[in-house]
Amino acid sequence: MPAPRNRPQPPGPAKVVIALDTATDPQEAVDALFATDNFAAGTLIGQWAAKAMAGKEPIIATLDLAPGITVGAQRHNGFLQGMGLATGLTGTTTDLATAKEVVCAQDTHGDQTEGQTAMENCLSKNANINLVYTINEPAAFGAYTALKNQGKDKDVTIVSVDGGCQGVQGIVDGKIAATSQQYPLKMASMGVEAIVKFAKEGVKPTGYTDTGVTLITDKAQAGVDSKDSTYGLANCWGNK
Secondary structure, three states: OOOOOOOOOOOOOOOOOEEEOOOOOOHHHOOEEEEOOHHHHHHHHHHHHHHHOOOOOOOEEEEEOOOOOHHHHHHHHHHHHHHOOOOOOOOOOOOOOOOOOEEEEEEOOOOHHHHHHHHHHHHHHOOOOOEEEEOOHHHHHHHHHHHHHOOOOOOOEEEEEEOOHHHHHHHHOOOOOEEEEOOHHHHHHHHHHHHHHHHHHOOOOOEEEEOOOEEEEOOOOOOOOOEOHHHHHHOOOOOO
């Protein structure tokens, strides 16, 4: 009996690969990305902080994420560019920018306990810190606890990124001065809509879609677009 011949196989089903929130490396590994512009989020809080600190010399602590992570670098570098302390930066590097005004930089992995320890370490290095950038609101709450324990919570401005419901409540409670709110539910819904459209119509999503960011603060600064905490709570995500 003759050996069976190899028969050509029909092509497999068409597929689409979508990323949410964080870009892949390389970005070409996916068809489409729906995410916050983290560099812009950092820039917004930097611009706000520059206005809020007008007339004061900024003495800054940065409570960052971890080495080599794009999101952490984008937010950190955007903040410094918004402050006008390090210019010409982009959101395409994993290296953290530096400036002489930054007297302490610590990694927190976005964790509240690590944020508290990091802030304690920074205060031991320089007790005159008056501005704290944090990678997210859990790190910000840790920083606030450390400052409060040393009686410095009224003397230091804390800014952050994420805008979850608990983070916005931190603005209401006076723990955080400003945060850049992102919209993960919008990322998810737009991603699902893109998949459904591809399945029904064969229209394949491509490239990067910015899902938006809003500066949330109850201390608006002239020339910096922002919304108050009422808006932030109405549009936040996570547990309230």
